[in-house]
Amino acid sequence: MKKLVFVLLGCAIVFGGIFGFLAYKNKMAAEFMANMPIPAIPVTATKATQQNWPRTVPAIGVMEAQHGVDVSTEVAGTVQNILFESGNRVAKGDLLVQLDAEVEQAELRSVQAQLDLAQSDVRRARALAPNKTISISALDKAESDAKVAAAAVGRLTAVIAKKTIVAPFDGMLGIRRINLGQYLDPGTPIVNLQDLSAMLVNFGVSQRVLSDIHVGQPIRMATDSYPGRIFEGKVTTIAPLIDDRTGMVAIQGRFENADGSLRPGMFARLDIILPDMQQTTIVPQTAVSYSLYGNALYVINRSKNEKGEEIATVERAMVETGARRGNWVIVTKGISPGAEIVTSGQLKLTNGAHVTVTESEVLTPPQTLPLE
CATH class of the missing domain: 2.40.420.20 (conserved putative lor/sdh protein from methanococcus maripaludis s2 fold)
Structure with a gap:
């Protein structure tokens, strides 16, 4: 019986020590975690x-040249001579294309001869009219024939002139679209011509800000083609009509383009600068x-x-x-x-x-x- 008591007592001491150690360990760990600095x-x-x-009104716009056109012919004809190269700079009046005009020139010589004869008849009739050698109706017919002949000469002269195609304004030519010997119908595009000295930018803004915008207001513009570069321009036109479907107002701005950096068709991000600050x-x-x-x-x-x-x-x-x-x-x-x-x-x-x-x-x- 005494042995059992000693065994039980020994077990109690051993297990008590173990549990006491574990409790002490957990307490110390808790204190350490509580006092441990939170990692930053x-x-x-x-x-x-x-x-x-400055308050601004943002917009997205598309550029166009102040003058731009597809040069074409107003009359039909065969290309006789091409006097330009793709990408050339040209001045107003420079000859671009000559169409074959031999038939018209031959007809012109014929009607010119008829005009000369008609004018001679008019001079004779006017000389004889005071003496009543010829009737007034004969004089009127001679003068009418002269006018008809003169009109025919003018018509053929105009047709021949239209077969000489010139640049309508200063600018840069695009890519040639015709070839020597090609027959052109009226309106056939020959080459694109753009005046890049100044660019127009078309964009729209909401009618809510219409009262803040006026002609002459400064505009700042950026494009993807020239990252980091800001172009300065002005509002030149505010359309009088508001689109009833979108509530947008069409606006046009102008930007000088002396170095030719800006090109028609470019997309641009715009800020219209308002006069007040925020x-x-x-x-x-x-x-x-x-x-x-x-x-x-x-x-x-x-x-x-x-x-x-x-x-x-x-x-x-x-x-x-x-x-x-x-x-x-x-x-x-x-x-x-x-x-x-x-x-x-x-x-x-x-x-x-x-x-x-x-x-x-x-x-x-x-x-x-x-x-x-």
Whole structure:
């Protein structure tokens, strides 16, 4: 019996020690985890900036030359001579194509002879009329015959002139579309001619902003063909008619093109610059996360812990954004100017996460809002 008591007592001591050790171990582990510093996620940050930006009306437009035409023939004929090369620059009046006009020239000689005879008859009739040697009706017929012959000469002269095709204005030629010996019907395109000294841009804006737009207003334009280059122009025409199906107003702007960079048919992104300014809060586009549920960014809040050490946590803020231009986006609601925001590293963040700012970017926005 005593042996059993000693065995039981020994087991109690052994197991009590084991359980006591385990409890002590768990307590120490819990204390260690409770006191262990929360790992901070590295991010880059900057501050939201407030600036006065000019108000703009964005639009998409298509360019056309101030003068552009497919040079064609008004009369039928066979190509006798081609006096231009594709891509040449030409001046107004330069000869481009000569059509065969031998038949018309022969007919012209014939009707010219008839005109000469008719004019001689008129002179004789006028000399004899005072003496009443011929009747007044004979004089009238001679004068009528002379007029008919003169009209025939004028018609053939005009036809021959139309077979000499010249450039209607200064410009650059496109690709030749005809060949020597080819028979051309009236209206057959010969070559495209474009005056590239200035470009017109056609675009539309909503009737809601019609009261803000007037002729002479400045326009800024960017194209995919010349990244980073901004072209300056002006509004030249505002259509009097509003499209009742779309509510859009057609507008045309003009841009000087001395170096010939701009070409007809190019698409362009435009900003009509309005005269008044607006205060806006802008942030880098990389700071905003876009989703179907709304746009958000992370705001950094700085505080001190019990030991007096500075800690930084993030709070997810839903924001409303406006125009996006270049690397910038306007935030119309959700944050205040001067708020410190995360610009990279957002994928690892959650509300309340501790962060460490590895690089604090000091960004200086441009004085004018760049086009996208």
